[in-house]
Amino acid sequence: MNVERAMWREMSPWGELGVWAESGRLVAIDRSPDFRPAASTPDEWNWSRDLQNQLSQELAQYAAGQPFHFRTPIYLAGTDWQLRVWRSLQDLVWGETTSYGDLARALGQPSASRAVGKAVGENPLLILVPCHRVLGAAGEVTGYRGGLTMKRALLELESAQLALGLAD
Numbered sequence: 001m002n003v004e005r006a007m008w009r010e011m012s013p014w015g016e017l018g019v020w021a022e023s024g025r026l027v028a029i030d031r032s033p034d035f036r037p038a039a040s041t042p043d044e045w046n047w048s049r050d051l052q053n054q055l056s057q058e059l060a061q062y063a064a065g066q067p068f069h070f071r072t073p074i075y076l077a078g079t080d081w082q083l084r085v086w087r088s089l090q091d092l093v094w095g096e097t098t099s100y101g102d103l104a105r106a107l108g109q110p111s112a113s114r115a116v117g118k119a120v121g122e123n124p125l126l127i128l129v130p131c132h133r134v135l136g137a138a139g140e141v142t143g144y145r146g147g148l149t150m151k152r153a154l155l156e157l158e159s160a161q162l163a164l165g166l167a168d
Helices: 047-065 080-090 100-106 113-122 148-163
Strands: 004-014 014-022 025-030
Touching: 004 047, 014 047, 025 047, 080 100, 080 113, 113 148
Parallel strands: none
Antiparallel strands: 004 014, 014 025
């Protein structure tokens, strides 16, 4: 089976993003220029313009403060626990935040807030799987692979639209 793979740099209001796709689905978005999904080498990649255009359009809509759910196809690969956490992140709506502890309780594992935090930190798809919506127990902005400045900017973008009554 021939697997189509693509890698590109996407400019965003939050800086340059590295984007990786496989078989027409996004597998990773990161801010680190050295980030590579597991088991990939630079010479494996080809371009996929349709997927790149779709992601560019959706990121622009998001950055313009237009609440919606990303429709760009994604593929999440991880442990069963990671997948449960990442799927629960996808259930968080625009402007809604939660804490690591609340997420652990919602997953039926009330003492697993650190395990939730680890899985959240390993989320391969920044922005699309909204790990930026997870805060510390007291509501503090805590770690984010994209950097705390980016996390604050994403939260402010979403909360500004809520304050204006523009969110769905």
